[in-house]
Amino acid sequence: DADVTQTPRNRITKTGKRIMLECSQTKGHDRMYWYRQDPGLGLRLIYYSFDVKDINKGEISDGYSVSRQAQAKFSLSLESAIPNQTALYFCAIGTSGSLADTQYFGPGTRLTVL
């Protein structure tokens, strides 16, 4: 089983709709992250959480919100989707110990906003 699972894998929606992307992990790590990838722009951090009661904005949090429902689950919401939120979205988890800065990514969700 994959360490990080994302659902859905693909989603097409319309402008103004509310969308939730879900992420779950089986590793028991405290740290979870949401990124988006756009062509030519690399990976940009949207939100991150270091434990269930900790939520932090990343560099591009406007238009997004998150919820850390449990240690293993971290959801990303688009309250009112707009076309420029069309992108690949990745969830990542942070490990501990000697590789504490290393993050491991889920398979991604391709979101299209029409």
Add this chain to the structure above:
Amino acid sequence: DQQVKQNSPSLSVQEGRISILNCDYTNSMFDYFLWYKKYPAEGPTFLISISSIKDKNEDGRFTVFLNKSAKHLSLHIVPSQPGDSAVYFCAASPGGSNYKLTFGKGTLLTVNP
């Protein structure tokens, strides 16, 4: 301001030859550096990392070199294989308890048979 730069959007090499992917950074607080590989329709996969206390780290065909004075790191793949064709992202972290990564824009490597 882009703190991690991968100035080559793409690189093409012949199978069996060396691939060298470069990355520059501007933030002197970065303490830990990573390379990720990404295939289409998959998430980025951790490849190799290096701490700022080292100047080289090797793992099989992959070696990362760090030149702190030049704020430059490179990933060497020897020998290159067609299965290495992917987008490679360089990432950096300030270390400590920050646990946030800053990514470059990526370099598309194509290894031709």
